[in-house]
Amino acid sequence: MTLAAATDLAAATNEHLANLSNTLIYSAMAVYTLAFFAYITEWIFGSRSKIGRTAAALTAGSAERKAPAVTVKKGGSTAVLERPQVVVRAAAGQRDVPDGPGAHGGDEQGDLYGRIAVSLTVLAFLIELAGVIARAASVERAPWGNMYEFNITFSTVAVGVYLSLLALKKNVRWMGLFLITSVLLDLGIAVTVLYTASDQLVPALHSYWLYIHVSTAILCGAVFYVGAVSTILYLFKDSYESKLAGGGKPGKFATSFLERLPASSSLDKFSYRVNAAVFPLWTFTIIAGAIWAGDAWGRYWGWDPKETWAFITWVAYACYLHARATAGWKGRKAAYLALLAFGCWLFNYYGVNIFVSGKHSYAGV
Amino acid sequence: MSKTTTDPTPPAGDEDLGAAASQLSTAPEDTLNVPSLGVIGWARWFWRQLTSMRVALLLLLLLSLGAIPGSLIPQSGTDETKVAQFRKDNPTLGDVYDKLGLFHVYSSVWFSAIYILLFVSLIGCIIPRTWQFVGQLRGRPPGAPKRLNRLPAYTTWRTEAEPEQVRTAALALLKKRRFRAHLTGDAVAAEKGYLREVGNLAFHIALIVMLIAFAWGQLFKMEGNKLIVEGGGFSNTLTQYDDFKSGSLFNQDDLDPFSFHLNDFQGTYEKSGPNRGTARTFQADISYSVGAYGKARKTIVKVNEPLEIGDSKVYLTAHGYAPVITVRDGKGEVVYRDAVPLLPLDSNITSSGVVKVMDGYRDAKGERQQLGFEAFFLPTYTPGNEVSSTFPALGNPVLNLAGYYGDLGVDAGVPQSVYQLDKSHLKAFKDSKGEQQRKNLRPGQTMTLPNGAGSITYESTKEWANFQVTRQPGSGWALAGAVAAIFGLAGSLFIQRRRVWVRAVRGDDGVTVVEMAGLGRSESAKVPEELGALADTLYDQAPGAPDPDEDSTETPNPQVVPAERPGK
Numbered sequence: 001m002t003l004a005a006a007t008d009l010a011a012a013t014n015e016h017l018a019n020l021s022n023t024l025i026y027s028a029m030a031v032y033t034l035a036f037f038a039y040i041t042e043w044i045f046g047s048r049s050k051i052g053r054t055a056a057a058l059t060a061g062s063a064e065r066k067a068p069a070v071t072v073k074k075g076g077s078t079a080v081l082e083r084p085q086v087v088v089r090a091a092a093g094q095r096d097v098p099d100g101p102g103a104h105g106g107d108e109q110g111d112l113y114g115r116i117a118v119s120l121t122v123l124a125f126l127i128e129l130a131g132v133i134a135r136a137a138s139v140e141r142a143p144w145g146n147m148y149e150f151n152i153t154f155s156t157v158a159v160g161v162y163l164s165l166l167a168l169k170k171n172v173r174w175m176g177l178f179l180i181t182s183v184l185l186d187l188g189i190a191v192t193v194l195y196t197a198s199d200q201l202v203p204a205l206h207s208y209w210l211y212i213h214v215s216t217a218i219l220c221g222a223v224f225y226v227g228a229v230s231t232i233l234y235l236f237k238d239s240y241e242s243k244l245a246g247g248g249k250p251g252k253f254a255t256s257f258l259e260r261l262p263a264s265s266s267l268d269k270f271s272y273r274v275n276a277a278v279f280p281l282w283t284f285t286i287i288a289g290a291i292w293a294g295d296a297w298g299r300y301w302g303w304d305p306k307e308t309w310a311f312i313t314w315v316a317y318a319c320y321l322h323a324r325a326t327a328g329w330k331g332r333k334a335a336y337l338a339l340l341a342f343g344c345w346l347f348n349y350y351g352v353n354i355f356v357s358g359k360h361s362y363a364g365v
Numbered sequence: 366m367s368k369t370t371t372d373p374t375p376p377a378g379d380e381d382l383g384a385a386a387s388q389l390s391t392a393p394e395d396t397l398n399v400p401s402l403g404v405i406g407w408a409r410w411f412w413r414q415l416t417s418m419r420v421a422l423l424l425l426l427l428l429s430l431g432a433i434p435g436s437l438i439p440q441s442g443t444d445e446t447k448v449a450q451f452r453k454d455n456p457t458l459g460d461v462y463d464k465l466g467l468f469h470v471y472s473s474v475w476f477s478a479i480y481i482l483l484f485v486s487l488i489g490c491i492i493p494r495t496w497q498f499v500g501q502l503r504g505r506p507p508g509a510p511k512r513l514n515r516l517p518a519y520t521t522w523r524t525e526a527e528p529e530q531v532r533t534a535a536l537a538l539l540k541k542r543r544f545r546a547h548l549t550g551d552a553v554a555a556e557k558g559y560l561r562e563v564g565n566l567a568f569h570i571a572l573i574v575m576l577i578a579f580a581w582g583q584l585f586k587m588e589g590n591k592l593i594v595e596g597g598g599f600s601n602t603l604t605q606y607d608d609f610k611s612g613s614l615f616n617q618d619d620l621d622p623f624s625f626h627l628n629d630f631q632g633t634y635e636k637s638g639p640n641r642g643t644a645r646t647f648q649a650d651i652s653y654s655v656g657a658y659g660k661a662r663k664t665i666v667k668v669n670e671p672l673e674i675g676d677s678k679v680y681l682t683a684h685g686y687a688p689v690i691t692v693r694d695g696k697g698e699v700v701y702r703d704a705v706p707l708l709p710l711d712s713n714i715t716s717s718g719v720v721k722v723m724d725g726y727r728d729a730k731g732e733r734q735q736l737g738f739e740a741f742f743l744p745t746y747t748p749g750n751e752v753s754s755t756f757p758a759l760g761n762p763v764l765n766l767a768g769y770y771g772d773l774g775v776d777a778g779v780p781q782s783v784y785q786l787d788k789s790h791l792k793a794f795k796d797s798k799g800e801q802q803r804k805n806l807r808p809g810q811t812m813t814l815p816n817g818a819g820s821i822t823y824e825s826t827k828e829w830a831n832f833q834v835t836r837q838p839g840s841g842w843a844l845a846g847a848v849a850a851i852f853g854l855a856g857s858l859f860i861q862r863r864r865v866w867v868r869a870v871r872g873d874d875g876v877t878v879v880e881m882a883g884l885g886r887s888e889s890a891k892v893p894e895e896l897g898a899l900a901d902t903l904y905d906q907a908p909g910a911p912d913p914d915e916d917s918t919e920t921p922n923p924q925v926v927p928a929e930r931p932g933k
């Protein structure tokens with residue numbers, strides 16, 4: 001076989017892989033759509049059951065709740081001694097509200113659809129992952145050389161984070177619908193607006209720091225995203241709880257919807273943990289980027305728009321973490337800061353690539 | 366919030382957590398006290414405000430807001446030409462921006478003010494926090510609050526063991542689990558997770574280290590550019606640079622002594638597909654030597670792989686073509702022969718530049734003249750596309766030349782670009798039709814100038830590479846600070862600081878009552894879990910006693926979690 005023939009064959013293989021990747025991405029979108037409908041069905045069935053735990057906790061017997069909680073014991077049972085049990089109570093100044101049961105609202109059929117939805121999500125995730133890998137194989141490099149690739153990789157990682165949290169038995173199933181909706185949006189934009197035929201990178205993008213910097217950036221973005229979803233729901237649930245605590249009567253839809261979510265304090269805690277957990281990684285991402293810039297452009301930090309927005313995002317998340325430790329800023333204000341910080345992250349990705357020109361340009365937007 | 370932490374009998378009510386929870390972090394407390402009159406009072410008040418968490422938060426917010434305009438408005442530090450363009454397009458707005466320093470945001474007065482205030486606040490925050498933390502390390506965990514059942518995690522049981530026995534066992538257990546524990550009154554007080562505070566302080570100190578390293582680098586940095594044609598060389602002295610920038614404290618003697626020679630430059634490009642023409646590799650083969658008499662060594666410099674010599678780094682930043690040109694006078698004598706670097710105009714390296722023959726040339730009448738040529742170069746010329754190259758590599762090179770004679774104006778003392786002709790004292794060579802003579806040459810071809818003025822020959826094509834030499838002192842410190850910041854941050858965010866109390870007293874009926882409670886800084890699920898595990902171990906040493914006949918039971922709490930057995 002001549003050399004030319006070998007290159008042709010390789011090119012043909014790559015083309016084949018690229019087409020395979022496209023097919024896989026479209027299939028993943030189809031399965032995500034099915035998952036989306038399954039989540040919707042779960043929410044609809046869930047609305048049949050009447051749950052009012054939050055309302056009960058916030059309106060009835062509040063005097064009783066303030067009394068010191070004591071370990072539960074069975075009166076008069078002397079034969080079997082129970083081991084001590086730990087009583088958990090909310091800290092002073094926080095509402096003591098139980099978590100909602102999730103989208104299915106305790107409804108069996110709803111729960112079934114929820115499980116189907118999660119299974120479909122797993123399937124779609126695997127297909128999408130295969131699509132991303134095929135894409136990477138076709139270009140013989142990491143799959144994030146342009147915005148199309150970044151988008152498909154980003155949504156894969158975001159779903160991966162969600163499924164990992166589920167696998168770790170964290171209470172996150174309520175997030176499914178919101179996550180899958182935005183994943184579909186993300187993929188829709190990717191295949192229509194951002195699609196770029198597969199190709200290799202310009203020399204400035206050749207560096208192992210690229211792998212480190214971009215892969216951690218994508219992971220951080222995915223986790224920040226999960227945190228942001230939870231923060232938004234926290235804001236809704238918190239106003240719902242305040243309304244109830246203040247004697248108000250929230251609307252029927254809001255009640256049905258929000259009663260099924262975890263308590264606002266749980267949502268708040270969840271988003272804090274998620275954001276705090278990746279913040280060091282985000283710090284690392286920026287530093288890795290600086291090292292890469294030092295190698296590629298001869299300066300570690302040059303206030304390039306992308307660098308600047310990474311810095312702004314970083315400072316915004318630092319603000320959020322500070323707010324959580326500052327009197328008068330906890331709760332809703334801190335939540336707004338978290339959303340602002342995520343907005344900065346999003347702008348850094350879409351806004352800067354599209355509206356601002358800098359050294360971090362990608363081929364074919 | 367009280368700062369005394371050892372008061373064993375705080376008042377009842379929800380405030381009784383105050384003493385127990387205080388100093389679980391060394392965050393400054395927010396005080397809004399109006400100052401007592403007097404300069405010192407106000408100064409102290411101002412300092413308190415500046416170093417409060419709320420103001421630190423606002424300064425951080427300001428810092429992020431302040432960084433935004435610099436990403437949207439062209440900055441003179443990164444792109445001078447864009448700034449000039451902006452000024453030309455929006456003269457009034459440009460003036461306003463100038464006044465506000467918006468063309469150099471990151472060195473403007475107001476941006477500096479924000480971060481300097483932030484760092485003053487940071488230092489004012491770190492010092493007292495460090496002392497406070499040292500005090501906490503030397504002191505002991507605060508004693509148990511009176512009503513342990515008010516704490517976020519709580520458990521209790523009755524046992525036949527003696528209270529002293531339970532307390533001793535609890536103290537041993539907590540110490541074994543690496544709590545700092547001690548006995549106060551009827552209870553054991555214990556605390557763990559001090560590394561959180563260490564991490565937090567390390568992180569904030571690392572920020573200061575990074576800032577200082579950055580500022581240091583700005584003051585002592587240097588950055589110079591040198592364009593070298595294949596076969597040419599460079600030695601690291603100020604005069605050899607094409608352009609040179611340095612920090613205000615940089616000293617010429619700081620230049621590392623080295624020299625290098627560009628043997629060959631290679632660029633490869635995508636040959637087909639949608640990204641045809643996209644660069645694949647750029648590399649420069651060079652020989653360099655360190656010091657005045659150093660041995661020459663060969664190496665390759667690539668785009669992402671600078672050559673490091675001493676504290677300097679040599680980067681490959683740009684490349685282009687340099688046609689070798691020979692100019693002869695009317696008698697056929699060579700008056701000029703050189704490779705002329707041309708500047709790329711687009712991604713296919715369509716290039717332009719000028720050839721200047723300053724001296725040695727005499728025209729047909731024997732009079733001294735200067736010559737200038739405008740050169741336009743297409744590395745790959747495709748017939749039909751006369752104005753731009755169709756591929757960046759040397760496929761079908763064509764050099765278009767147009768000549769002038771007269772006075773180049775180089776002796777006037779005004780600095781001139783080597784890439785432009787000042788045509789005010791020049792006349793164009795005209796062809797037989799009276800139009801400017803202009804010709805496309807291929808390598809080896811010659812254009813004869815009219816009226817016996819001589820000729821110009823395009824011999825061959827060399828490539829040039831631009832090297833940027835930089836020195837950034839302090840970058841090692843910045844990197845060390847960055848690494849410390851990451852580890853400090855991880856410690857600060859992942860380690861829980863928490864307290865545990867174990868009280869054992871004899872109840873009214875003579876049976877010992879054990880109470881355990883836990884408190885974390887943020888409510889983490891880990892605190893009750895850990896408390897459960899501790900209680901379970903302690904329970905084995907102080908097993909339960911039967912309940913008294915009647916018990917004041919409460920409604921079951923939905924959030925009761927079973928104690929975990931350790932090791933399972």
Ligand code: HEM
Binds near residue numbers: 318483486565569857
């Ligand atoms: C350069 C600006 C600063 C940055 C980027 C920054 C960043 C951070 C971050 C990311 C945390 C989170 C760690 C945690 O939640 O435990 C933190 C915590 C903290 N920061 Fe800063 N900080 C800055 C300035 C300051 C200043 C000026 C103060 C003094 C008022 C301060 C006081 C604190 C305190 C007390 C904590 C611990 C809060 C806690 O115990 O949770 N920081 N900082």
